[in-house]
Amino acid sequence: MSEKLAVYESVKDGMKTGDMLQWRASTLLGWAIRWKTQGQRPQYEKDHGINVNHTCMVIRLSEYEGRERRRWTQESLEHGVVLNLLSRRLETFDGEAYWYPLKPEWNEKRVAIGQMAMALMGVPYDYESILKQLISKVSTDARNLFCSENYLYCCGFEGKALSPNEMPELGWHMDPVKILGG
Numbered sequence: 001m002s003e004k005l006a007v008y009e010s011v012k013d014g015m016k017t018g019d020m021l022q023w024r025a026s027t028l029l030g031w032a033i034r035w036k037t038q039g040q041r042p043q044y045e046k047d048h049g050i051n052v053n054h055t056c057m058v059i060r061l062s063e064y065e066g067r068e069r070r071r072w073t074q075e076s077l078e079h080g081v082v083l084n085l086l087s088r089r090l091e092t093f094d095g096e097a098y099w100y101p102l103k104p105e106w107n108e109k110r111v112a113i114g115q116m117a118m119a120l121m122g123v124p125y126d127y128e129s130i131l132k133q134l135i136s137k138v139s140t141d142a143r144n145l146f147c148s149e150n151y152l153y154c155c156g157f158e159g160k161a162l163s164p165n166e167m168p169e170l171g172w173h174m175d176p177v178k179i180l181g182g
Contacts (some may be wrong), residue, residue, distance in 0.1 A: 008090055008179045011099065015058045015071050018113040020100040020151060021086075022164060023054035023093070024181070035094030050098060055148040055164040058099070059083065059117060074117040076150040081123045087164065100173035109156070116154045120145065127129055129161070137161060 002101065056075030064162035071086040090097060102110070133146070137160035140153050149161040155172070162169075167178075 004180070005087060005090055005176070008087065009028060010088075011177055011179060012071050013069060014101065014103070015060070015086075015099060016107075016110060017060045017117070018102050018106060018110045018155065018165060019058040020102070021056050021058060021073060021075075022050070022052040022098040022100060022167070022176065023056070024050070024052045024096040024098075025054065025093070026095040052096075052098070052164045055112075055151050055167055057117060057151055057154060058086065059114060074121075074150075074154070076123070076125055076147045078125055078144045080125050081120045081145060081150060083121065090180050093180060097179050098176040099179050100168065100176045102172055103174055106172060112156070114156050116156075120150065120154065122152075130165065133161060133163070 003064060054075075056073045059072040059074045061070070061072060063079045073086050073089055075082065076085065106113075120142060122145045123142060126141075126146040126149060129141070129144065129149065130146045131140040132138050136148075139162050140149050140158060142153050145153060146161070148164050148167055151167070156172075167173075
């Protein structure tokens with residue numbers, strides 16, 4: 001195990017399908033997204049100093065976890081909705097990552113969330129809505145999905161899509177655990 005993944009390794013057994021992951025990339029694009037959405041930062045983020053630019057979810061495929069106890073991400077990236085091995089994403093990521101466990105009252109919904117996440121695999125990235133989102137909020141729509149829109153849709157949310165920084169304001173999650181970054 002690499003030192004970079006020490007915190008992740010210590011908490012990954014608690015990660016369940018539907019838990020939210022938030023990312024703060026050390027890239028120009030990550031900075032631009034954070035800069036644009038800074039005015040949308042909810043009080044929680046202002047109080048805790050967390051400013052992120054990407055949202056995705058934890059997926060557990062228990063049938064295939066093996067001794068490694070694998071965790072996956074289901075996320076909307078530039079090439080559409082995909083599955084990625086979480087440890088590999090963390091190992092190669094330059095920035096910070098946070099795990100937001102869903103509150104216990106969501107436990108009965110986790111199977112449905114996972115089923116929706118799998119049904120959305122391969123859906124194209126929502127370039128049109130992400131550009132519109134820069135001006136005003138767009139409604140969630142599963143024909144094409146950007147990152148936070150994808151997470152919201154999997155959780156059954158209907159309405160205006162939120163930016164990654166607005167996600168904790170939903171009140172669905174427990175306090176975050178920083179799993180990557182200094």
